[in-house]
Amino acid sequence: MKKEWPLWEVFVRSKNGLEHRHFGSLHAADAEMALENARDVYTRRSEGVSIWVVESKYITASNPEDNGELFEPAQDKVYRHPTFYDLPDEVKHM
Amino acid sequence: MSEKEIKNLEEIFEARIARDDKIEPKDWMPEKYRKTHIRQISQHAHSEVVGMLPEGNWITRAPSLRRKAALLAKVQDEGGHGLYLYSAAETLGISREEMYEQLHSGKAKYSSIFNYPSITWADIGAIGWLVDGAAIINQVALCGTSFGPYARAMVRICKEESFHQRQGYEIMLTLSRGTEEQKAMAQDALNRWWWPSLMMFGPRDEDSPHTAQSMKWKLKRKTNDELRQQFVDQTVPQADILGISVPDPDLKFNSETGHYEFGEINWDEFWQVVKGHGPCNKERMEARVGAWEGGAWVRDAAMAYAEKQEKRKVAKAS
Numbered sequence: 001m002k003k004e005w006p007l008w009e010v011f012v013r014s015k016n017g018l019e020h021r022h023f024g025s026l027h028a029a030d031a032e033m034a035l036e037n038a039r040d041v042y043t044r045r046s047e048g049v050s051i052w053v054v055e056s057k058y059i060t061a062s063n064p065e066d067n068g069e070l071f072e073p074a075q076d077k078v079y080r081h082p083t084f085y086d087l088p089d090e091v092k093h094m
Numbered sequence: 095m096s097e098k099e100i101k102n103l104e105e106i107f108e109a110r111i112a113r114d115d116k117i118e119p120k121d122w123m124p125e126k127y128r129k130t131h132i133r134q135i136s137q138h139a140h141s142e143v144v145g146m147l148p149e150g151n152w153i154t155r156a157p158s159l160r161r162k163a164a165l166l167a168k169v170q171d172e173g174g175h176g177l178y179l180y181s182a183a184e185t186l187g188i189s190r191e192e193m194y195e196q197l198h199s200g201k202a203k204y205s206s207i208f209n210y211p212s213i214t215w216a217d218i219g220a221i222g223w224l225v226d227g228a229a230i231i232n233q234v235a236l237c238g239t240s241f242g243p244y245a246r247a248m249v250r251i252c253k254e255e256s257f258h259q260r261q262g263y264e265i266m267l268t269l270s271r272g273t274e275e276q277k278a279m280a281q282d283a284l285n286r287w288w289w290p291s292l293m294m295f296g297p298r299d300e301d302s303p304h305t306a307q308s309m310k311w312k313l314k315r316k317t318n319d320e321l322r323q324q325f326v327d328q329t330v331p332q333a334d335i336l337g338i339s340v341p342d343p344d345l346k347f348n349s350e351t352g353h354y355e356f357g358e359i360n361w362d363e364f365w366q367v368v369k370g371h372g373p374c375n376k377e378r379m380e381a382r383v384g385a386w387e388g389g390a391w392v393r394d395a396a397m398a399y400a401e402k403q404e405k406r407k408v409a410k411a412s
């Protein structure tokens with residue numbers, strides 16, 4: 001075999017009103033085949049109403065090594081949450 | 095990285111698993127964890143794919159359209175299971191081609207049960223009931239395993255498996271309520287598939303040196319012998335309902351423990367089949383290698399077509 005079929009990531013919207021969610025991956029020669037294979041592999045039991053496929057090489061992912069830098073700063077920003085604010089119990093609907 | 099740093103990372107890693115954190119592909123992991131997972135997940139994938147062969151044997155000869163549609167759907171599911179698992183293994187840095195190569199060269203193993211022949215229609219019933227039944231027990235235990243992509247594949251697979259076992263049992267039920275010949279077919283299939291099904295749980299605990307490590311990584315939640323016992327306990331009453339008997343003279347219910355006691359497994363046979371000397375090892379590999387080699391020109395043609403279309407698109411755009 002000359003060349004392995006590229007890898008694609010599959011995203012499926014399970015029903016209208018919900019977002020597309022990552023379902024898995026598969027190999028296919030081109031986008032059209034990736035869509036057809038995704039339909040056969042991931043929606044055999046009415047799991048979806050819409051499919052996106054994207055070649056895996058186009059996804060840029062954050063690196064777990066950078067998790068501290070990226071996500072820890074959010075931890076001491078408690079004032080971004082409603083519970084940070086002290087209001088008397090008499091205040092309703094807030 | 096110094097040895098001390100690695101040791102430190104390993105400790106953090108083990109602690110994460112202990113508190114039920116999932117490990118994702120890009121996370122740091124010990125080499126042994128990566129290798130063990132590539133081996134187990136790819137062998138699991140191979141089992142799904144080779145497992146299509148004994149059942150595929152009967153698709154064209156299923157006794158009714160209803161049975162044919164169900165069997166076709168089941169075999170298609172198994173192909174899908176193989177794909178979910180190959181994808182999970184690929185996230186650990188092995189290519190699909192490499193895994194196929196390991197299967198085809200005999201370097202990688204697959205479940206030995208698929209090296210037994212499916213010689214009558216009743217075997218399709220017995221496979222669904224017993225082989226999928228045993229697989230479900232193994233796979234349910236893996237839904238909580240520590241490697242995220244493997245655990246997610248297992249959850250999907252377990253959802254799909256339950257119909258497999260039910261369709262098999264329904265075949266057995268129909269046969270065992272049919273003519274004398276049909277009932278005899280059901281009994282014969284149970285006779286031949288019972289012991290190989292018990293072997294699906296692997297060697298006895300005392301002959302299974304990696305159990306402790308696998309437990310730690312949650313690749314196992316119960317030992318081989320515990321899972322095997324669970325299978326016997328749940329399956330014997332199902333055989334009773336069919337009115338056919340489990341081929342084990344030593345089988346008896348122990349009312350004190352609440353468990354069935356059963357006879358000794360033929361471990362020589364088990365190791366023979368694992369080492370490649372089962373009734374169908376050669377045939378199965380010939381079928382797989384034949385499909386891969388015979389399909390090469392199709393894969394190449396599809397790739398060439400995709401490249402040509404891509405070039406055309408680029409040319410048009412410029």
Ligand SMILES: [Fe+2]
Pocket residue numbers: 142171172175251255
């Ligand atoms: Fe399966």
Ligand SMILES: [Fe+2]
Pocket residue numbers: 172226229255258
């Ligand atoms: Fe199955």
